[in-house]
Amino acid sequence: MTEAMKQLRQLQRELFAYNYAMALMMHDQSTVAPSDGDEGRNAALETLSGEVYKRIAGDVLPKLLEEAAKGELSEQEAAEVRELKRANEEFSKIPADEYAEAQVHFSQSQSIWPKAKTNRDFSLFAPYLEKSIAIRRKWAAYFDAEKNPYAVWLDHYQPGLTIEDCDAFFAALRKAIVPLLHRIQTEGTAPRTDFLRTVWPVEKQKELSAYLMNLMGLTSDHCVLAETEHPYTMGLYNGDVRITTHYYPTEITSNIYSTIHEGGHALYERGSDDRLNFTVLSGGNCTSLHESQSRLFENYVGRSREFLGHIWPKMLELFPEQLAGVTCEEFYRAVNTVEPGLIRTEADEMTYALHIMVRYELEKKMINGEIAVNELPAEWNRMYKEYLGVDVPDDAHGILQDIHWSMGDFGYFPGYALGTAYAAQMVQRMKQQFDFADCCAKGDLKPICDYQREHLWQYGQEKQAGELIAMNCGEVDPMVFVEYLEKKYSEIYQL
Amino acid sequence: MTEAMKQLRQLQRELFAYNYAMALMMHDQSTVAPSDGDEGRNAALETLSGEVYKRIAGDVLPKLLEEAAKGELSEQEAAEVRELKRANEEFSKIPADEYAEAQVHFSQSQSIWPKAKTNRDFSLFAPYLEKSIAIRRKWAAYFDAEKNPYAVWLDHYQPGLTIEDCDAFFAALRKAIVPLLHRIQTEGTAPRTDFLRTVWPVEKQKELSAYLMNLMGLTSDHCVLAETEHPYTMGLYNGDVRITTHYYPTEITSNIYSTIHEGGHALYERGSDDRLNFTVLSGGNCTSLHESQSRLFENYVGRSREFLGHIWPKMLELFPEQLAGVTCEEFYRAVNTVEPGLIRTEADEMTYALHIMVRYELEKKMINGEIAVNELPAEWNRMYKEYLGVDVPDDAHGILQDIHWSMGDFGYFPGYALGTAYAAQMVQRMKQQFDFADCCAKGDLKPICDYQREHLWQYGQEKQAGELIAMNCGEVDPMVFVEYLEKKYSEIYQL
Numbered sequence: 001m002t003e004a005m006k007q008l009r010q011l012q013r014e015l016f017a018y019n020y021a022m023a024l025m026m027h028d029q030s031t032v033a034p035s036d037g038d039e040g041r042n043a044a045l046e047t048l049s050g051e052v053y054k055r056i057a058g059d060v061l062p063k064l065l066e067e068a069a070k071g072e073l074s075e076q077e078a079a080e081v082r083e084l085k086r087a088n089e090e091f092s093k094i095p096a097d098e099y100a101e102a103q104v105h106f107s108q109s110q111s112i113w114p115k116a117k118t119n120r121d122f123s124l125f126a127p128y129l130e131k132s133i134a135i136r137r138k139w140a141a142y143f144d145a146e147k148n149p150y151a152v153w154l155d156h157y158q159p160g161l162t163i164e165d166c167d168a169f170f171a172a173l174r175k176a177i178v179p180l181l182h183r184i185q186t187e188g189t190a191p192r193t194d195f196l197r198t199v200w201p202v203e204k205q206k207e208l209s210a211y212l213m214n215l216m217g218l219t220s221d222h223c224v225l226a227e228t229e230h231p232y233t234m235g236l237y238n239g240d241v242r243i244t245t246h247y248y249p250t251e252i253t254s255n256i257y258s259t260i261h262e263g264g265h266a267l268y269e270r271g272s273d274d275r276l277n278f279t280v281l282s283g284g285n286c287t288s289l290h291e292s293q294s295r296l297f298e299n300y301v302g303r304s305r306e307f308l309g310h311i312w313p314k315m316l317e318l319f320p321e322q323l324a325g326v327t328c329e330e331f332y333r334a335v336n337t338v339e340p341g342l343i344r345t346e347a348d349e350m351t352y353a354l355h356i357m358v359r360y361e362l363e364k365k366m367i368n369g370e371i372a373v374n375e376l377p378a379e380w381n382r383m384y385k386e387y388l389g390v391d392v393p394d395d396a397h398g399i400l401q402d403i404h405w406s407m408g409d410f411g412y413f414p415g416y417a418l419g420t421a422y423a424a425q426m427v428q429r430m431k432q433q434f435d436f437a438d439c440c441a442k443g444d445l446k447p448i449c450d451y452q453r454e455h456l457w458q459y460g461q462e463k464q465a466g467e468l469i470a471m472n473c474g475e476v477d478p479m480v481f482v483e484y485l486e487k488k489y490s491e492i493y494q495l
Numbered sequence: 496m497t498e499a500m501k502q503l504r505q506l507q508r509e510l511f512a513y514n515y516a517m518a519l520m521m522h523d524q525s526t527v528a529p530s531d532g533d534e535g536r537n538a539a540l541e542t543l544s545g546e547v548y549k550r551i552a553g554d555v556l557p558k559l560l561e562e563a564a565k566g567e568l569s570e571q572e573a574a575e576v577r578e579l580k581r582a583n584e585e586f587s588k589i590p591a592d593e594y595a596e597a598q599v600h601f602s603q604s605q606s607i608w609p610k611a612k613t614n615r616d617f618s619l620f621a622p623y624l625e626k627s628i629a630i631r632r633k634w635a636a637y638f639d640a641e642k643n644p645y646a647v648w649l650d651h652y653q654p655g656l657t658i659e660d661c662d663a664f665f666a667a668l669r670k671a672i673v674p675l676l677h678r679i680q681t682e683g684t685a686p687r688t689d690f691l692r693t694v695w696p697v698e699k700q701k702e703l704s705a706y707l708m709n710l711m712g713l714t715s716d717h718c719v720l721a722e723t724e725h726p727y728t729m730g731l732y733n734g735d736v737r738i739t740t741h742y743y744p745t746e747i748t749s750n751i752y753s754t755i756h757e758g759g760h761a762l763y764e765r766g767s768d769d770r771l772n773f774t775v776l777s778g779g780n781c782t783s784l785h786e787s788q789s790r791l792f793e794n795y796v797g798r799s800r801e802f803l804g805h806i807w808p809k810m811l812e813l814f815p816e817q818l819a820g821v822t823c824e825e826f827y828r829a830v831n832t833v834e835p836g837l838i839r840t841e842a843d844e845m846t847y848a849l850h851i852m853v854r855y856e857l858e859k860k861m862i863n864g865e866i867a868v869n870e871l872p873a874e875w876n877r878m879y880k881e882y883l884g885v886d887v888p889d890d891a892h893g894i895l896q897d898i899h900w901s902m903g904d905f906g907y908f909p910g911y912a913l914g915t916a917y918a919a920q921m922v923q924r925m926k927q928q929f930d931f932a933d934c935c936a937k938g939d940l941k942p943i944c945d946y947q948r949e950h951l952w953q954y955g956q957e958k959q960a961g962e963l964i965a966m967n968c969g970e971v972d973p974m975v976f977v978e979y980l981e982k983k984y985s986e987i988y989q990l
Contacts, residue, residue, distance in 0.1 A: 017542030020535060021516035028519055032527070036716040037735030040515060043773055047512030051546070221531040240532030278538055 004067035005077055008084065009279070011055055011064070016278045018052045020236050027234050027242055029111065031226040038111050042104045049103035050096065056084075057091035057099075076275065079462040083280045090156075093142035102135050106408045113406035114229045122377050122395040125406070130373045132408045133366050140367065150367040153411030158286040158418075160466045166360060166414050169478055173353045173417065176482040180489065181350055184338050188493030191333030195326050200252040204318045208252075209245060209259045211314055215443050216263045216297065218243075223266050230403040231258040231345070233294075235269030235283050238276075252319075253335050254346055257298050261345075264297030265290055267449060271457025285456075286465040287412050291419025292426060292472075293452065299349050299420070300427045301448065306440035308332045333492050340388035342397040350485055351388060352420065358383045359402070359413040367410050424481035425473035426452075499562035500572055503579065504774070506550055506559070511773045513547045515731050522729050522737055524606065526721040533606050537599045544598035545591065551579075552586035552594075571770065574957040578775045585651075588637035597630050601903045608901035609724045617872050617890040620901070625868045627903045628861050635862065645862040648906030653781035653913075655961045661855060661909050664973055668848045668912065671977040675984065676845055679833050683988030686828030690821050695747040699813045703747075704740060704754045706809055710938050711758045711792065713738075718761050725898040726753040726840070728789075730764030730778050733771075747814075748830050749841055752793050756840075759792030760785055762944060766952025780951075781960040782907050786914025787921060787967075788947065794844050794915070795922045796943065801935035803827045828987050835883035837892040845980055846883060847915065853878045854897070854908040862905050919976035920968035921947075 001009075025041055033041070055061065061084060068081050091099070109128040116125035140149035143156070154161045209225055218241075228244040235241045243262035248254050268284045276282040284290040301307050312328040323331070338348045344355040362380065365371040371379060380399040381392040392398040404412050430436050430451050439447050455472055469476060489495075496504075520536055528536070550556065560580050568576065586594070604623035611620035635644035638651070649656045704720055713736075723739040730736045738757035743749050763779045771777040779785040796802050807823040818826070833843045839850040857875065860866040866874060875894040876887040887893040899907050925931050925946055934942050950967055964971065984990070 013538060014542045016535075017539040020539040021520065021543060024519060024523055025516065028523065032719055032721065034715055034717050034719050034735050037731065040511075040732040040735050040772075043508060043732075044512040044515040047509045048516060220529055222529050224527055224529050226527065236532065237535040237538075240529050240535050277535075 001077070002068060002071035004064050004071065005073070007064050008068055008080060011061065012080065012084070012279045015052060015055055015280065016237070018048050018055075022048050022052075023234055023236055026107070026110070027226075029107070030228045030232075031244065038108060042107055045103050045107055046100050050100045053091060053094075053096055053099045056087050057094070057096070061088050062092075076279075076281065076462055079281055080279050083461055086159075087280070090143055094139055098135075098138075102408070105131055105135065106406075109406045109408070110403070113400070113403065117229065117396050117400045120394040120396040120400070122400060125400060126373050129376075129405055132405065133373070133410070136367055136408060136410050137369065148368065150364045150411065153367060154414065157409075157411050157415060158288055158465050161286075161288075161414070161418075163364070166418075169414075169418065169421070169476075170353070170357050170360060172478045173421075173482070174357065176479075177350060177353060177485070180482075180486060181338065181340070183495055184350070184489060184493045188338075188489075188495055191337050191492065192330050193334045193337050195322065195330075196253065196334055197250065198322050199249055200319060200322060202247045202249055205247050205252065205255045208314070208318055209255060212256065212259050212311070213243075213263055215311070216260070216267060216445055217449060218263055218266055218270075222270060225259070231262050232403065233262045233265035233269065235266070235272075237278070237282060238270050238272045238274065241266040241269045251346070252322075256335075257302060258345065260302040261294045261298040264294035267297070267452070268293040268457050271449070271453045272460040273458040276460045276462065281461045283460055285459070285461050285463075285468055287415030288418035288422060289456065289465060289468060291416045292422040293419075293456070295416070295420040296423040296426060296452075300423060300436075301440055301445065303332075303336055303349065304437070304440045305329075305332045306437045307443070308335070310441055310443035336488070336492055338489060338493070340390055342384070342390055342392060343401055345401075349420070350489060353417045354387045356413050356417040358387055359404075360417075363405070363410045363413060418476075421478045421481040422469060422473050422476070424484045425477065427484075428480055429472070496572075497563060497566035499559050499566065500568070503559050503563055503575060506556065507575065507579070507774045510547060510550055510775065511732070513543050513550075517543050517547075518729055518731055521602070521605070522721075524602070525723045525727075526739065533603060537602055540598050540602055541595050545595045548586060548589075548591055548594045551582050552589070552591065556583050557587075571774075571776065571957055574776055575774050578956055581654075582775065585638055589634055593630075593633075597634075597903070600626055600630065601901075604901045604903070605898070608895070608898065612724065612891050612895040615889040615891040615895070617895060620895060621868050624871075624900055627900065628868070628905070631862055631903060631905050632864065643863065645859045645906065648862060649909065652904075652906050652910060653783055653960050655959075656781075656783075656909070656913075658859070661913075664909075664913065664916070664971075665848070665852050665855060667973045668916075668977070669852065671974075672845060672848060672980070675977075675981060676833065676835070678990055679845070679984060679988045682990055683833075683984075686832050686987065687825050688829045688832050690817065690825075691748065691829055692745060693817050694744055695814060695817060697742045697744055700742050700747065700750045703809070703813055704750060707751065707754050707806070708738075708758055710806070711755070711762060711940055712944060713758055713761055713765075717765060720754070726757050727898065728757045728760035728764065730761070730767075732773070732777060733765050733767045733769065736761040736764045746841070747817075751830075752797060753840065755797040756789045756793040759789035762792070762947070763788040763952050766944070766948045767955040768953040771955045771957065776956045778955055780954070780956050780958075780963055782910030783913035783917060784951065784960060784963060786911045787917040788914075788951070790911070790915040791918035791921060791947075792940075795918055795931075796935055796940065798827075798831055798844065799932065799935045800824075800827045801932045802938070803830070805936055805938035831983070831987055833984060833988070835885055837879070837885055837887060838896055840896075844915070845984060848912045849882045851908050851912040853882055855912075858900070858905045858908065913971075916973045916976040917964060917968050917971070919979045920972065922979075923975055924967070 022045060025045065029041060065081055065085050073081065109132055112128050113125055116122065136153065137149050140152040143152050148163065151163050154163060154166065213223065213225060222239055223241045223243065226242060226244045227247060229246060231244050231246055233241065233243045243266050245255050245258040268290060272282045308331060309328055316323055336348065338350045340351050341347060347355050361383065377395055377399050384390050384392050427436060430448065433451065434447050439445060456468060459468060517540060520540065524536060556579060560576055563576050604627055607623050608620055611617065631648065632644050635647040638647050643658065646658050649658060649661065708718065708720060717734055718736045718738060721737060721739045722742060724741065726739050726741055728736065728738045738761050740750050740753040740757065763785060767777045803826060804823055811818055831843065833845045835846050836842055842850050857871065872890055872894050879885050879887050922931060925943065928946065929942050934940060951963060954963060
């Protein structure tokens with residue numbers, strides 16, 4: 001390895017340390033920290049994020065990159081240089097004080113958001129959202145003043161993704177889903193769901209989460225589960241991944257599918273090859289690929305008849321009273337009920353993309369300066385009525401439901417819908433290689449994990465998003481997802 | 496403020512950030528981290544501790560200190576300069592690579608220790624202890640090659656404290672305690688304790704901990720409780736203090752007194768004045784002063800007849816079956832039973848100092864190279880037989896019971912006994928000012944907290960240990976503690 005490359009490795013090891021510490025601070029904030037400890041955390045974040053900034057935006061890195069590029073580079077080294085260069089080009093455009101101030105702002109914003117949500121009071125959160133939008137608009141102009149600001153952020157989360165791609169993708173989905181949804185609602189035979197609305201003791205739900213994680217191969221030596229307002233995954237490195245869920249005593253499906261969804265993210269983070277550890281290449285790739293893994297496990301595994309058949313004895317053991325007189329087939333149909341609702345994370349596979357479309361349209365307007373913050377709740381509610389036909393009772397069940405905007409993530413949401421569609425294509429490919437349904441039926445997810453590790457997980461960010469998507473999906477085609485929906489739901493709803 | 500002082504403030508703010516992050520990483524490790532996440536944590540610690548080292552040992556700090564000393568300094572600024580100078584003088588003597596290696600070593604050692612304890616297998620821990628001793632011996636020589644190595648560490652934990660002080664202190668205590676203990680064992684009427692050995696549901700114990708914390712004014716906005724193998728307190732800054740306890744289903748007193756003990760530490764950390772935040776002066780002072788506060792609340796408040804009278808209705812509410820037919824007076828006597836035992840943290844006030852003496856004598860020998868690591872378990876067991884008359888059944892109940900040596904803390908233990916004796920003198924003074932017993936009886940600890948804040952907590956490390964001890968105790972006199980013991984236990988044991 002060349003001297004320049006050695007120095008780049010050391011710099012990446014330092015970046016790892018800062019990112020590890022800051023990620024842990026955020027995770028601590030969301031899970032166990034005292035509610036008023038923000039001042040100390042923010043003071044610490046200011047210094048630590050400043051050190052990250054210095055290392056990425058400083059003038060040391062470009063020289064090292066230039067020097068490294070002169071030498072012979074392995075595929076991994078070339079990828080490290082590429083990603084560091086991209087980061088350097090972005091960071092260098094943001095003034096240091098603005099960067100540090102933004103880190104503190106987003107931490108504060110994340111601290112306010114759950115309070116606003118609990119109080120169902122958008123006005124508490126609005127000034128923070130307004131500032132977040134202003135920051136992201138300003139940064140978009142720093143990155144590329146010529147380009148549409150929202151397009152800049154789409155490209156940031158998934159290099160190469162454009163507004164045109166997203167518009168076309170969502171138009172195709174909407175065109176297929178809206179009539180299918182209409183047929184289901186008018187001609188379908190709705191499954192029995194009465195038994196879901198009972199009390200599922202949280203202690204038993206915790207046992208179920210542990211059982212599900214175990215089935216996924218997520219054991220306490222590398223992965224632990226915590227409870228937060230909004231479920232998420234935080235991969236510190238491939239040997240330490242944290243996931244969270246939220247237990248609602250009257251909603252068992254929320255916890256089941258949060259655990260499996262975040263478990264899918266965790267598997268992706270864990271599957272990153274050891275050789276990438278402590279470099280900028282470790283962990284998952286772009287948001288849509290990350291979501292392809294969480295949605296693959298949540299829906300194609302977790303909502304399958306076969307997988308539910310496998311976990312049914314455990315369900316009966318944990319919830320004998322709640323499931324008395326219920327068959328596994330009835331449970332399968334119940335968790336696959338199509339019902340336009342208020343909450344994205346609890347949406348069925350059919351309507352999920354509609355929830356994403358609302359967010360996509362709104363964040364595009366926010367970042368492009370086409371809507372004022374105080375107009376957002378009403379516009380959210382109007383779009384939910386238009387897209388999903390539901391009335392939003394309050395902001396906790398409306399615009400305050402997701403954590404993303406509190407973290408300054410605008411341009412992230414499309415990845416959920418894209419990832420879901422990629423997952424359909426990935427599953428199609430796996431089915432050509434091995435008996436996917438049988439793995440689910442046996443609760444043996446190893447062949448699925450092995451396949452995903454070989455084709456996706458191991459690469460982290462070594463290969464770029466576009467290459468990995470092509471490797472795993474071929475040509476992106478939302479119709480594979482649409483056909484899956486049509487087949488599955490025609491059967492469930494007896495169309 | 497002078498320019499040099501402004502730069503020193505910035506440097507202290509950076510030190511705060513690193514120490515905050517590393518403390519949180521350690522706390523995470525002890526409470527919720529997956530068991531095999533050491534590699535990532537150690538990689539991060541290496542970088543972060545290296546940055547601390549650079550800032551304290553580097554050549555920037557001495558120049559700034561020199562420059563600052565030329566200007567006019569407030570009392571606080573002068574104290575900052577004094578403490579930074581002391582740190583610089585110590586750190587500069589340790590080579591950078593040795594410092595970083597040691598941080599990683601102590602992290603690994605803390606990861607192994609609970610495993611060794613759970614497996615009751617000293618041999619797992621021995622190589623780590625051996626390395627820890629070697630590091631501390633080497634560093635003692637760096638700090639002062641002329642001085643006895645253990646004396647160096649005593650002075651490190653409490654500037655001014657000497658081996659002669661400790662020897663004389665422990666000799667005085669032993670001379671008074673051993674005959675008193677003998678009288679209690681031969682002439683005393685032992686309290687009824689049968690009811691303590693029952694099952695106290697952990698969920699109810701958790702409610703009790705929350706109740707006790709609330710009485711102490713430790714609310715979830717600034718202080719949270721977690722569960723660990725060994726209870727401890729971690730003050731991130733005065734707005735965020737973490738404490739831990741350990742729940743044993745068959746031992747209610749362990750949790751009660753761990754919660755109150757750590758609560759005392761937490762109050763001290765929280766009481767540090769805001770103006771000291773993000774400087775090296777914030778938090779508690781030396782170990783003995785810290786232990787004076789934990790022991791003050793644990794024993795002089797928590798084991799008093801008056802305080803137990805106040806919490807009795809809550810106890811009956813939480814544990815109606817366990818306490819059926821038990822009077823509060825019987826409970827008071829039971830939690831004050833004198834019984835030489837195996838575990839320090841569960842020792843009564845009378846025999847506690849004997850536990851400390853064993854550790855003091857052993858760590859003195861370790862650091863002075865007078866005993867081999869493989870001889871330690873047998874020597875521990877021999878001394879427990881001699882000092883306390885008990886047979887040690889295994890290393891978990893013997894030499895592996897405490898966390899301190901796993902963290903490389905040698906020279907810390909005497910502070911527990913010293914602090915307990917200081918607390919006796921502090922309580923004597925408080926009793927001259929207000930009705931201490933009445934505060935305990937009413938469960939109104941505010942006057943006690945107000946007094947301690949005014950006389951001790953607010954100062955952090957602004958004033959030095961010796962000055963604070965003199966301010967709070969006058970002349971140190973272990974006989975005040977001995978007289979307290981004689982009076983209390985003569986009555987309980989009807990001597």
